[in-house]
Amino acid sequence: MAQAPAFPVSDHCDGRRFFNPRGHINRSWADVLRWRRTSQPQPWKPTVDLPARELPPHPGDDTLTCTFINHATFLLRWAKLTVLTDPVYSPCAGPFGWLGPRRVHPPGIAFDELPRVDVVQLSHDHYDHCDLPTLRRLARRDSPLAITPLGNADLLRRAGFAAERVIELDWWQTHALPDHIVTLTPARHWSNRLSGRRNARLWGGFHMDAGNQRVLFTGDTGYDAVFFREIGERLGALDLALIPIGAYEPRWFMAPQHCNPFEAGQIHLDLKARQSFGMHWGTFQLTDESREAPLNELAAARIKLGIASTGFRVLQPGETAHIPAASCVS
Numbered sequence: 133m134a135q136a137p138a139f140p141v142s143d144h145c146d147g148r149r150f151f152n153p154r155g156h157i158n159r160s161w162a163d164v165l166r167w168r169r170t171s172q173p174q175p176w177k178p179t180v181d182l183p184a185r186e187l188p189p190h191p192g193d194d195t196l197t198c199t200f201i202n203h204a205t206f207l208l209r210w211a212k213l214t215v216l217t218d219p220v221y222s223p224c225a226g227p228f229g230w231l232g233p234r235r236v237h238p239p240g241i242a243f244d245e246l247p248r249v250d251v252v253q254l255s256h257d258h259y260d261h262c263d264l265p266t267l268r269r270l271a272r273r274d275s276p277l278a279i280t281p282l283g284n285a286d287l288l289r290r291a292g293f294a295a296e297r298v299i300e301l302d303w304w305q306t307h308a309l310p311d312h313i314v315t316l317t318p319a320r321h322w323s324n325r326l327s328g329r330r331n332a333r334l335w336g337g338f339h340m341d342a343g344n345q346r347v348l349f350t351g352d353t354g355y356d357a358v359f360f361r362e363i364g365e366r367l368g369a370l371d372l373a374l375i376p377i378g379a380y381e382p383r384w385f386m387a388p389q390h391c392n393p394f395e396a397g398q399i400h401l402d403l404k405a406r407q408s409f410g411m412h413w414g415t416f417q418l419t420d421e422s423r424e425a426p427l428n429e430l431a432a433a434r435i436k437l438g439i440a441s442t443g444f445r446v447l448q449p450g451e452t453a454h455i456p457a458a459s460c461v462s
Contacts, residue, residue, distance in 0.1 A: 139282055139334075144303065144318070149331045150283075152320050154358065157388040158330065167385045174422035180237040180414075185450030187241050194457035196345060198372065200447035201240050203415040204261055206349065206374055207247075210342060212311050215251045217338070217349050217374070218261040219270060225260035225416045227326055232259055233416040236423070240450025243269060251309065254280040255351035256335035257287060257323045260416055267291035279307055279314055283323075283333035290327075303336055304366075315339040317363050319353035321389050339367050344457045348403065349374045352412065354388050355395035360402035372455050373405035377430050377446070378413030381420040390419070393429035397437045400444050407455065408444040415449070 139145050143153045190197055190209045199207040203225075204218040221243050226232015249270055255261055264287065270276055271292035278288045278298045285298045299307050301316035308314075317337040324330040337351035348363065348370050364370070380392040391399065393410075400408040413426040427446055434444060447453060 137283065140302065142302070145282075145334070149329070150323070150334045151331060152322075152356075152388075154356075156322075158322070159385065159388075163385060167382065171382070171420055173417070173420045174425070176236060176417045176423050178234075178236060180423070182237050182240070182449055185240060185452075187245055187247070188452055191454070194342075194344060196342075196347065196372065196455040196457070197452055198374075198409065198447075198455060199241060199452040200409065200411070200449055202235070202237070202449050203413075204255070204349075204352065204374075204376070204411050205239070206409075206411070207241065208340075208347065209247070210311070213250050213309065214247055215253060215340070216246070216249045216270070216276075217253045218255055218351075219252060219266045220260060220263040220415075221266040221269070222263050225263075225418070227259065229263060229265035233418055235415050236417070237415065237449060240448070249274045249276045251314075252276050252278045253314075253338045253349060254278060254284060254288065255319070255337060255349070256281065256321060257284055257325050257328065257333045258352065259325060260418065261352060262287055262325070264291045267293070271297075277309075279316075279338065281316055281334035281336045287327075287333075301336075302334065311342060313341045315341070315367060317348065317350070317367075318356070318359045319351045320356040320359060321352050321354065339363065341367070342457070345371050345455070347372045347374075347455075348405070350376065350399065352376060352389070353391060353399075354386075355391045355398060357402075360399045364403045370403050370405040371407065371458060373400060373403050373408040374411050375399050375408050375444075376412030377410035378421070378426040379418040380426075386419060393426055394433040394436065396430065397433040397439055397444060400439060401437060406443075406458070409453070410444070410446040413446070 208215040222229030
């Protein structure tokens with residue numbers, strides 16, 4: 133058996149495995165069995181009908197167009213750069229693309245309708261975020277650059293990405309693109325899949341600085357009272373934050389790894405984001421809440437937290453929002 137790679141020892145790595153600072157909780161199989169025994173999942177429709185949507189052209193200026201594809205997959209387009217986050221086009225969120233929870237709606241934009249993708253951002257190795265069949269299609273079609281946390285390069289190479297097309301980063305490390313600087317940001321989560329040991333691959337989010345515009349894709353995360361304030365303090369105010377709002381029940385099990393809509397609202401405030409969009413909801417039934425619960429609870433959270441309805445909203449699959457460039461230099 134090949135020896136596991138060694139990584140720099142830090143406040144989130146012991147050299148072999150990664151962990152969350154200020155307390156890391158690993159759920160055991162006993163916890164999983166307890167959840168399954170006591171679970172009261174709300175019913176989801178097996179299929180959800182969505183209106184057909186077309187991808188609008190980019191206006192060609194400094195505007196960011198943000199299109200929600202599904203789950204944590206966003207298409208982010210600037211005039212000279214196209215980014216795809218955590219691309220998942222398979223029918224199921226699980227091994228081989230056909231095991232695991234089935235999707236209840238098709239991707240909001242069909243794969244063949246995607247423009248050429250310049251950069252793939254892969255936040256971590258879980259199957260609902262790291263879909264090897266989709267990554268293989270992208271590698272064959274576009275040969276994009278892939279940016280990912282430490283330890284995930286092996287998955288991208290298995291998907292057909294050439295070694296020189298994969299960039300691994302630790303938290304707070306950066307990679308310069310021609311017109312953007314990408315920083316890997318901390319998230320409170322974990323990693324594991326059939327190939328590899330638990331927490332042997334790092335997780336995180338991606339901050340993109342276009343000079344006159346800043347965007348954060350948080351990745352999959354539980355709430356952390358330090359991380360998101362620190363991101364805002366170190367990297368500046370955001371024009372757009374993409375924050376998970378789903379897969380959060382039951383709280384005793386999910387809280388360390390998935391924020392609920394109220395905590396997502398708190399992340400929005402901690403980041404001092406001008407605009408946030410919810411993600412990680414409505415495509416795969418991963419946990420016990422209903423499909424509509426994240427939307428309803430986000431609306432209630434906005435009222436409690438004093439967030440304007442336009443400040444933190446949800447795009448439907450295939451919907452595109454235009455984010456004009458604005459000076460956000462702190």
